Amino acid sequence: MxxxxxxxxxxxxxxxxxxxxxxxxxxxxxGAATADSAPAGKPVLGGAPVLLSAAARTSLIQEREATATETAEAIGLGAKEKLIVKDVVRDVDGTVHTRYERTYDGLPVLGGDLVVHEPAGGTRTVTKAVKAAVKVSSVTPEVTAGKAKTQALAAAEAAGSERAEAGSAPRKVVWAAQGTPVLAYETVVGGLQADGTPNELHVITDATTGEKLHEWQGVHTGxxxxxxxxxxxxxxxxxxxxxxxxxxxxxxxxxxxxxxxxxxxxxxxxxxxxxxxxxxxxxxxxxxxxxxxxxxxxxxxxxxxxxxxxxxxxxxxxxxxxxxxxxxxxxxxxxxxxxxxxxxxxxxxxxxxxxxxxxxxxxxxxxxxxxNTAGLRYSGESGGLNEATSDIFGTGAEFYAANSSDAGDYLIGEKIDINGNGTPLRHMDKPSKDGASKDYWSSSLGSVDVHYSSGPANHFFYLLAEGSGSKTVNGVSYNSPTYDGSTVTGIGRAKALQIWYKALTTYFTSTTNYKAARTGTLNAASALYGSSSTEYKAVAAAWKAINVS
Missing domain, CATH: 3.10.170.10 (Elastase; domain 1)
Incomplete structure (x- = not known):
């Protein structure tokens, strides 16, 4: 130590x-960084976000709240649907990206989030978490809230939770994150997980059939x-x-x-x-x-x-x-x-x-x-992207600190020796080195634990930043392979971080999977550097190198 x-x-x-x-x-x-230190990769491009004062951000949110009804009509939502402003981002070139949550007949729509992009003097576009029309035949449940609660508690106990208890009564929602939207209950189970971590297990129950539709953990550990x-x-x-x-x-x-x-x-x-x-x-x-x-x-x-x-x-x-x-x-x-x-x-x-x-x-x-941005659901492919996002920005923060006692690297948890043999928890250049993470996308990736389905996105980020093949960064040796044997040339960590951040904050939604993440990062690269730029082409090459196209 x-x-x-x-x-x-x-x-x-x-x-x-x-x-x-x-x-x-x-x-x-x-080399501890302070608030007055020189920026690391400070955004200067037209598509980069502006640092808004608290007052300016509040004002922008209020403007979008005042026009939410008109916006809902303009983008084709139904009469029973309403938009609630969650976040707003303004780019250097004046483009405003407003992230909305959605309600249907007064009920929260899980998976109904969307982002409205409004270029200065340009055409409005929309990125939606779900393409299906949000509509259910009735908002009156056929299954009792008590049954949903019992099911949720059983799910928590099956996962090893101790002192499982419903934090509040199940709430009615419209579940739109998978397939056709349905009326459902969301129950949040508290207590403790098996290892002592607080429990916030979200369980979704079909309010018509009583079937458990989905579950995810609200407490993110590492x-x-x-x-x-x-x-x-x-x-x-x-x-x-x-x-x-x-x-x-x-x-x-x-x-x-x-x-x-x-x-x-x-x-x-x-x-x-x-x-x-x-x-x-x-x-x-x-x-x-x-x-x-x-x-x-x-x-x-x-x-x-x-x-x-x-x-x-x-x-x-x-x-x-x-x-x-x-x-x-x-x-x-x-x-x-x-x-x-x-x-x-x-x-x-x-x-x-x-x-x-x-x-x-x-x-x-x-x-x-x-x-507080994309809200990537913590399960399936979106859960893997959620975990990878934290690895990517955790790595970015480590490099930013320029701390000689812990130099930046593309290894996660390299000094705690949790494996007992000196190896790190995760390797971004070749994730499978940990024995469980995946290097490339496959159709079965969504069934893998999110800490391991994050592997391909971590691999994508490393390839985008540093490129494929053998190299040494800050004294650490890496050798990153590609799915198709291609050679990828990196664009540098600073640009790779800007692209992932812009994609997360303006193009990803709660249901974004790997294919949609590819689209989001290409949109981000286009906004920042242009659709014919070296950076845009590098993003496409890095996704192809992990079997996403």
């Missing part, structure tokens, strides 16, 4: 304004490095004579101590002298070192999104999520929850290997970005 000992001296104006301070180190220097960031600069805040692990410069991110608990917010970390952490892992439930890593991961992830894509926080509204450390006992995982809008870390085996690392933060918080 790399010793970690962060110190930040702050000067206060009017007792509230926190300014940059100095560090006392343990002898390890790092593993990563702990205590490898070295000495880092932290954003803290002084309240009276006490310092708080509260970053006022990045949306108000706070880091809390659960002290082995598994619910609630916990207690905000405080310190008397603004010196945080001891530099070594400790089994103490009040240990600050895990909190330092968590806070660092959150601020790097914030800076990465803001300076690379012009995104102002996970929801793009200038407000931070919060972090919780010391979850449970011997909990070997970390997870993101939309319901609390928070990031949570366990302390690992023996409570001495906290999973509070940059890999984990970048990956897990990117689940929050996905949820």
């Amino acid at each position: 790399t010793p970690l000992h962060a110190r930040r001296r702050t000067a206060l104006a009017a007792a509230t304004a926190v300014v940059a301070g100095a560090l006392l180190t343990t002898g390890l220097a790092t 593993t990563g490095k702990g205590l490898y960031s070295g000495t880092v600069t932290l954003g803290t805040h002084k309240s009276g004579s006490t310092y708080q692990l509260y970053d006022t410069s990045r949306g108000g991110h706070k880091t809390y101590n659960l002290a082995r608990g598994t619910s609630g917010t916990g207690t905000l970390f405080t310190d008397a002298d603004d010196t945080w952490g001891t530099g070594t892992a400790s089994s103490s439930s009040s240990d600050q070192t895990a909190a330092v890593d968590a806070a660092y991961g959150a601020q790097i992830t914030w800076d990465f999104y803001k300076n690379t894509f012009g995104r102002n926080g996970i929801k793009n509204d200038g407000k931070a999520a919060y972090s919780r450390v010391h979850y449970g006992s011997n909990y070997v995982n970390a997870f993101w929850q939309d319901s609390c809008f928070c990031m949570t870390y366990g302390d690992g085996s023996g409570n001495t290997h906290p999973l509070t690392s940059l890999d984990v933060a970048g990956h897990e918080m990117s689940h929050g970005v996905t949820s």
Whole structure:
């Protein structure tokens, strides 16, 4: 483990304004990025998103809300359908992309989301999650909500959940994500999963036949490095004579101590002298070192999104999520929850290997970005793309940090040695190296666990960024194959990240599969670089190289 000992001296104006301070180190220097650091791949192209102020974004959303009824009519929705604005993106060239959720006769339509693209002076186009017309014969169920609840609890128990309980009464919805839209119930089951992770199992039950139609987990989990960031600069805040692990410069991110608990917010970390952490892992439930890593991961992830894509926080509204450390006992995982809008870390085996690392933060918080943009359903091919998105942006954040204690690479979880043989969790250049992930798309990919069906998308991203064949990046050797034996020439990580981000935020929907992801990234490359550009051709070549065409 790399010793970690962060110190930040702050000067206060009017007792509230926190300014940059100095560090006392343990002898390890790092290149930690700050909010004022030079952008990594800052968007400058016409099709790139604009960094909107909170007020400008709110105003744009209000404008689209005021015209939602007219928009619904203009794009051909039925009289019983309404649009609800979820997000809005404005490009440098003036194009506005508005993401909508849909209702039918007052019921939420799951799989009914869509994006309306409005070029300045151009023709409006629409990207829909489902092409079928949203219509059901009746909104009166023939199956009781109680039966749906019983079915959902049984599904959770079959998956090994402990203390399974329905978080609320089943709600009526229109399920449109698969085939013909039907009236259904959505039940969310709480409690704990088999490994101690909080449970948010969504179960969809046909309200006419009682058949279980679908299920997916709402808590997104993953593993990563702990205590490898070295000495880092932290954003803290002084309240009276006490310092708080509260970053006022990045949306108000706070880091809390659960002290082995598994619910609630916990207690905000405080310190008397603004010196945080001891530099070594400790089994103490009040240990600050895990909190330092968590806070660092959150601020790097914030800076990465803001300076690379012009995104102002996970929801793009200038407000931070919060972090919780010391979850449970011997909990070997970390997870993101939309319901609390928070990031949570366990302390690992023996409570001495906290999973509070940059890999984990970048990956897990990117689940929050996905949820607040495309909303990729966490199952089937869309679930694999959801996981790959977190790997892609987690990798992007790691490179962005330029941290000499943990240089950027295309390996996921390479330092935790969870396999016991020194190998990483995942390899983006050749995913099958982990023994379970898939290198290429196949018709059976949708039935594979999302952590392994992410493989082809990770492989696509690596090929797009770096190209095929043998090479070394930051001292790590890679050798990426292709499905058809073709040679792919990479366009660089910065451009590859811009293309994936634009596709996620403006062209992907909740039901996007691999074929649709190809279309979305080609649309993104066209908007950013042109349809006859080298970048556009590289996107097509990289998809073909993983058997998607």
